Amino acid sequence: MIDIACIIATAAIAIASLLTLYRLARGPDVLDRILALDTLVINTIGLIVVIGLWFRTTMYFETALLFAMVGFVTTVALCKYLLRGNVIE
Amino acid sequence: MVIAEIVISLLILVGAFFLFVGSLGLAKLPDLMRRLHGPTKATTLGIGSMLIASMLYFWIVEGNPSIHELLITLFLFLTAPVTAQMIAKAYILHERREREVLPDTGRPVGWATLDAAEADQHSEPARTSSAE
Numbered sequence: 191m192i193d194i195a196c197i198i199a200t201a202a203i204a205i206a207s208l209l210t211l212y213r214l215a216r217g218p219d220v221l222d223r224i225l226a227l228d229t230l231v232i233n234t235i236g237l238i239v240v241i242g243l244w245f246r247t248t249m250y251f252e253t254a255l256l257f258a259m260v261g262f263v264t265t266v267a268l269c270k271y272l273l274r275g276n277v278i279e
Numbered sequence: 280m281v282i283a284e285i286v287i288s289l290l291i292l293v294g295a296f297f298l299f300v301g302s303l304g305l306a307k308l309p310d311l312m313r314r315l316h317g318p319t320k321a322t323t324l325g326i327g328s329m330l331i332a333s334m335l336y337f338w339i340v341e342g343n344p345s346i347h348e349l350l351i352t353l354f355l356f357l358t359a360p361v362t363a364q365m366i367a368k369a370y371i372l373h374e375r376r377e378r379e380v381l382p383d384t385g386r387p388v389g390w391a392t393l394d395a396a397e398a399d400q401h402s403e404p405a406r407t408s409s410a411e
Contacts, residue, residue: 191284191285191288192284192287192288192291192336194288195287195288195289195291195292196291198292198295199291199292199294199295199329202295202296202298202299203295203298203299205299205302206298206299206301206302206303206321207302209302209303209305209306210302210305210306212306213305213306213314219311219370219373219374220373221311221366221369221370221373222311222314224366224369225305225311225314225315225318225366226305228318228362228366229301229302229305229317229318229321232298232301232318232321232322232325232326233298233302233321235326235351235355236294236295236298236321236325236326236329239326239329239330239333239348240291240295240329242333243287243291243332243333243336246341248337248345248347251333251345251347251348251351252347254351255347255350255351255354258351258354258355258358259354262354262358262361262362265362265365265366266361266362266365269362269365269366269368269369270365272369272372272373273365273368273369273372
């Protein structure tokens, strides 16, 4: 039963990533693209958690944690660059 | 054990649904302030329920409780508001139309994105003069 739920969840996350990629390609403003990248990272974390459940392994949680950290730092650095013209002052 | 599996499957499906809804909102809504709404729900509800599902699975079915999911949840719940606020601040600074419709703050200092804070006013030159 968990396997079927994992398959459905993977399909849903795949469609969600495609919608996010549409916004990344289309987005009229640079901030739309930053938001789309952030959402893509969130979708990737969800996918990693689902795959960890599917393969019955806890090995992937460090990857999810790393993705969360890198995604946060990327978004904040890009926003900081737009706000101040510099990442580290 | 069967009940636990049903609960875990439902939590996975709920998480996938919220991730999908967040991305749908990002693709469909008309402007950035409204688009900002969707992905934050995906972060908290979607990833949150998926991590609860994984925690229940490794605790009840496999029999070894793990703390990693709690770490990811804590980190995401701490960083999601910060990210959303940074994007909103950059948007207000970027978009001239948005500045005219901002309400008054009701204090001697204006909005934090546009004016320097009270404590910084004496120590740091205003943004408009430091921009060039």
